[in-house]
Amino acid sequence: MNPPKLIEIRKNILKKNDELAQGLRTRFATHGVFVANFVSSPGTGKTELLKYTMARLTERFAVAAIVGDVETENDAIRLRKSGAPAYQVETHNMCHLESFHIEKAIAAASSQFRVEELDLLIVENVGNLVCTSAFDLGEDLQVVLVSTTEGEDKPLKYPKIFDRSDVCILTKMDLAEALEFDHAQMRASIDAVKPGMPVFEVSAKTGLGMDAWIDYLAGRVEEKQAVETPAWVS
Amino acid sequence: MRGHNYRSLYMHELSIALRAVETIVEDLADHSGSVLSVQIRVGALSGVVPDSLRFAWDVACADTRLSGSVLEIEEVPVRIWCEACQCEHTLPDADFVFRCPRCAASVTEVMAGRELEILSVELTEHESPQAH
Ligand SMILES: Nc1nc2c(ncn2[C@@H]2O[C@H](COP(=O)(O)OP(=O)(O)O)[C@@H](O)[C@H]2O)c(=O)[nH]1
Ligand SMILES: [Mg+2]
Ligand SMILES: [Zn+2]
Numbered sequence: 001m002n003p004p005k006l007i008e009i010r011k012n013i014l015k016k017n018d019e020l021a022q023g024l025r026t027r028f029a030t031h032g033v034f035v036a037n038f039v040s041s042p043g044t045g046k047t048e049l050l051k052y053t054m055a056r057l058t059e060r061f062a063v064a065a066i067v068g069d070v071e072t073e074n075d076a077i078r079l080r081k082s083g084a085p086a087y088q089v090e091t092h093n094m095c096h097l098e099s100f101h102i103e104k105a106i107a108a109a110s111s112q113f114r115v116e117e118l119d120l121l122i123v124e125n126v127g128n129l130v131c132t133s134a135f136d137l138g139e140d141l142q143v144v145l146v147s148t149t150e151g152e153d154k155p156l157k158y159p160k161i162f163d164r165s166d167v168c169i170l171t172k173m174d175l176a177e178a179l180e181f182d183h184a185q186m187r188a189s190i191d192a193v194k195p196g197m198p199v200f201e202v203s204a205k206t207g208l209g210m211d212a213w214i215d216y217l218a219g220r221v222e223e224k225q226a227v228e229t230p231a232w233v234s
Numbered sequence: 235m236r237g238h239n240y241r242s243l244y245m246h247e248l249s250i251a252l253r254a255v256e257t258i259v260e261d262l263a264d265h266s267g268s269v270l271s272v273q274i275r276v277g278a279l280s281g282v283v284p285d286s287l288r289f290a291w292d293v294a295c296a297d298t299r300l301s302g303s304v305l306e307i308e309e310v311p312v313r314i315w316c317e318a319c320q321c322e323h324t325l326p327d328a329d330f331v332f333r334c335p336r337c338a339a340s341v342t343e344v345m346a347g348r349e350l351e352i353l354s355v356e357l358t359e360h361e362s363p364q365a366h
Binding site: 002004005006007008009010011012013014015016017094095096098128130131133134156159160161163164191192193194195196 | 246249250253254256257258261262265270274279280281282330331332333340341342344348350351352353354355356357358359
């Protein structure tokens with residue numbers, strides 16, 4: 001037997017996912033599609049927030065959603081009530097979405113919407129704050145949601161997902177008073193793990209705080225549309 | 235890690251392990267022999283728990299030329315750069331508060347800790363196909 005030899009590889013483990021995500025990003029850029037990926041624990045209020053958000057933006061923009069869920073098609077059905085199309089991805093018990101899910105979903109959803117014609121593609125990720133943090137989906141914006149019911153130290157328990165996210169939305173603000181929710185402490189927790197992170201406090205039940213969030217997202221979508229297709233995109 | 239169930243943890247690191255195996259098999263297409271060990275670098279902010287990755291490794295390697303290989307993980311702590319102090323700090327394990335330990339300023343520059351990289355593999359080349 002020859003002595004063992006060391007072969008250098010030096011490659012990112014998620015190279016394939018990242019390459020595919022980069023391909024999607026180029027494709028989205030070509031067509032001026034803004035893509036936002038929403039992550040949280042199960043039950044934080046992603047679907048409720050997105051139903052509200054899509055209903056508000058669907059008059060101004062061509063909006064569609066892709067929803068990942070391990071179990072049912074319920075979320076897609078709920079999102080369609082916004083008036084915008086929603087496609088349910090079967091993750092087959094996988095606890096997160098990967099870029100291949102998005103690519104497949106876009107192809108499979110073509111009878112409901114054509115991605116080239118969209119202004120805004122919303123991705124509701126699987127309810128999970130751990131596993132979703134490693135996978136690039138080609139999005140422009142990652143939004144992490146935390147509800148008033150989850151405790152003011154939640155960001156400190158999941159620093160990785162905050163590190164990967166761009167914006168934080170605090171949901172179920174209508175319950176804040178009853179829960180004696182400590183705004184300052186929650187803000188401090190967020191700032192500890194992601195200094196300077198923009199935070200929106202909203203309630204999907206009462207509409208509280210939604211205007212600021214909707215304006216922010218609409219601004220980001222318009223910003224992307226205003227950018228000329230870069231020359232390197234063929 | 236806190237607050238998530240066994241299955242979700244398992245699934246996540248299994249995905250990562252499967253991707254690693256896939257990449258290595260592709261990269262070794264021009265080499266013969268079997269894989270003795272694989273060296274991987276995992277940052278504390280990568281979203282991957284080393285123990286879970288070790289746990290998933292054998293399953294991911296089954297029926298590939300990596301079957302029976304040993305996974306060696308180099309864990310990389312989070313290192314941040316403080317603009318105010320012009321110095322680098324290593325954050326204590328599992329306590330990722332992005333604040334300078336010296337001047338308490340908020341720090342957004344992460345120098346290290348997001349790695350998820352296959353470094354190398356150790357390969358044995360058999361003299362003959364029958365050799366074990
Ligand atoms: N009080 C209150 N309940 C909410 C709010 N948003 C969502 N919920 C409720 O929280 C539960 C989970 O919401 P859902 O949108 O399905 O969460 P998801 O799992 O993150 O998609 C549902 O019973 C919602 O009605 C909110 O702003 N206020
Ligand atoms: Mg949902
Ligand atoms: Zn400092």
